[in-house]
Amino acid sequence: EITTLIHELENICDKVIYVPGNHDTSTMYDEVPVQLTEKSINLHMKTFKLDDDLMLLGVGGSISSPSTSEVNIHSYHIDNWDNIEWKGYPYMNDISKPLFAPCDKLFGEALTKAWDTLVPNDNSKVILITHNGPFSCDTTNAISGSSSKVIYSGSLELDEFIMNHN
DSSP: OHHHHHHHHHTTSSOOEEOOOTTSOGGGGSSSOOOSSSSOEEOBTEEEEEETTEEEEEEOOBOOEEEESOSOOOOSOOTTOOOEEEOOBBOOSOSSSOOHHHHHHHHHHHHHHHHHHHSOSSSOEEEEEESSOBTTOGGGEEEETTTTEEEEOOBHHHHHHHHHTO
16 A cells, blocks of 8 residues: 555655556546645645755656567657557546557646646756656566567657757
């Protein structure tokens, strides 16, 4: 249970800051999200000021994860990937058949909205905290057991966002 783990972490530090993932309850994405403990902070679509010129910006959830038998995919032309291995949440275009590109676009819109509405227009430095990783990162690619397919759980929109907000 995540609440038990957060209570344990609160014995070490004053505040536990987290972003929810695709397996967390939908109430963690509400306008006023559920707070798991009194001292913890759900950072989804919020900021947390660490210092005068340093803040955290959180965007939780994940997109759907497609797979392919091609091991080295560096193409940004994967709009039609429909072989979804893992469904994302809350960024889904269609619950019965989520597609990679539309789900990723929804995630990109959430990133942009969070940045545009929450980050002040000053010289503050921002640390972006996401559950979903970037597409071009080896840690977001997994080899599927016996099938030798590569599952891509990273976001192309996050790649682009990072490059444009460097």
